[in-house]
Amino acid sequence: MVSLFESQVARPLADRLRPRKLVEVVGQDHLFGDDGPLTRMTQTRRVPSVILWGPPGCGKTTLARLMADIADMAFEPLSAIFSGVADLRKVFERARGRRSTGASTLLFVDEIHRFNKAQQDSFLPYVEDGTITLIGATTENPSFELNAALLSRSQVLVLKRLDDPALEELLKRSEAEMGFDLPLTDEARITLRAMADGDGRYLLNMAEELFMLPASDDGPLGVAELSRVVQKRVPIYDKGDDSHYNLISALHKSVRGSDPDAALYWFNRMLAGGEDPKYVARRLLRMAIEDIGLADPQAQQICLGAWQSYERMGSPEGELALGQAVIYLALAPKSNAGYNAYNRSAKIARDTGSLTPPAHILNAPTKLMKEIGYGTGYAYDHDQEDGFSGQNYFPEGMRRQQFYEPVERGFERDLRKRVDYFARLRRERQKRGSED
Structure with missing residues (x-):
């Protein structure tokens, strides 16, 4: 019951406009429709345990209250920030009492990701035996922040920021x-x-x-x-949460997709959110190595120079240097051939264990080493025709591998010609050797 004094206090506009029916909810049309999960709940008047995942101000608390109304359940709200195990026990006791009279309880936990593993585990027996229906609200990715056991017993509904x-x-x-x-x-x-x-x-x-x-x-x-x-809302950007990784992923993929305009947008979104420009500089350098590689060897130097420029000038002047690096990377020819070659060669190196180099490329600093064949038959490439011997440098008994497959883009076009040239010479030397 609202007291006389409470009734005289003006309620905030946002509270007065809180939807009283599901049809009044805005911005979440994907949850409605003929096959929408909220439509099914309305039709069956049955609400399962649900995790509501979405940004602040998108209606998570409102939806939880409306779900309780749909199923005619007692609504028990808790905030994981201000509540502990003792508060949970009290809720569970009240829920047991209602259950004994045939009534059911919807427990709404705001910021549920703030509860630790033990606190999250405490929900499980009460969810499993039907004492409570759990509705958890989180702004964080549930895959990373919630226990697998709790997730397996809940349906995840993704809420969108309001358009x-x-x-x-x-x-x-x-x-x-x-x-x-x-x-x-x-x-x-x-x-x-x-x-x-x-x-x-x-x-x-x-x-x-x-x-x-x-x-x-x-x-x-x-x-x-x-x-x-009025003051503009500060963008959602926590360096430790999901939005941090979403934005750097968006920047990286925009660069990889050769879209300088989108890349600049995400770059500036990160800076506006308070990201350390040095972190962005490090990630740009990685993009130059991973996604551009030898298609444009200059890209790596451009990124190193932009990073150094930022360290010398600081903000905001130094951020322009990083922005120019973003543009250069986005427009540079792309190749992950070096990245793939490194990964494939690393796997083969691990898998082949302790195979030794062939004897002819081993140094022989002692008489014994010479006697057992170290260095025997080694052809000094500078003394060979075309400066190339074509000898085998892989371990004996191991089939020759080709890890590096340059693409027909940028500088790697020239490297492709060199790879093919040495492959042809190698075949010629091997054929000549077999004839001899």
Whole structure:
């Protein structure tokens, strides 16, 4: 029951606009539809244990409450940040009590990834025997942050950040709730949605600030005035969480895909999120080695030079050098031939154990070594025709391998010609040797 004093306290706009029915949820259309999981739950009025994975402000808590209403379950909310084992025990005891009377309990755990392994394990027996239905909310990748046993007993629903139409729908609802329009120009309204960065709760909080502004005779706020009244949402970027790896993956794949514009976008997204430019520099160097390789040997030097330039100039000037390296890598010819050759040769080297080099390429610094054949038959390449002997340098009894397969792009076109040239000479020398 709401007390007299609580009823006199104004509820935040975001709370007043919280959906009361599933059809009022915005931005998650992929969960509805004829075969959508939320549609099935509504039709059967049965809710299984679920992990809701999505960014802040996308509606995870709201969906959990609506699921409890669908199945007519008692709603027990907990935050993993502020709760411990003692709090969980109390919830389990209340759930047992309800079960004895035929009622069921939905336990909603916000930020469930904050619970450690032991705390996550404590849910299992109560989920298995039906004492509780668990709904966990997380902004982190459940594959990495939740126990396999808990994941195997839950359905994972992926929620998306709210897109522009969904954010606009929230603004319209806020205006209907307040009874008047936001004091914004069309351009400022677009900017306001962009400032929310997909977070519906943050958008409504900013809108509430704008609704509280005193009436002005100067007309609606423009973009510049809007920026002075409300603050842009800080981008989601934790160097230890999933977004960190998502963005570096996006940068790497944009470079590999030869798209300098997309690569620059993800590069700047990382910097805007507070990433250490030296980390980006190291990853750019790796891209030069892994994805460009000898198709453009200059790429590695460009990255090293950009890294050194950043270390000498610092931010923000040094970041331009890194940005230019991003452009160069994206437009450079691509080859992973060297990367593949290294990996294949490393595997063969491990698999063949302790095979010794052929005797003719072993040094013979002692008389005994010479007597047992070390160095016998070695052909000094500089003294041979074309400066190439064509001798075998692999261990005796091991079939010759070809690890490096240069591509027909960039500088590796020339290297392809050299590989083919030496292969032809090798065949000629071997044929000549067999005839002799």
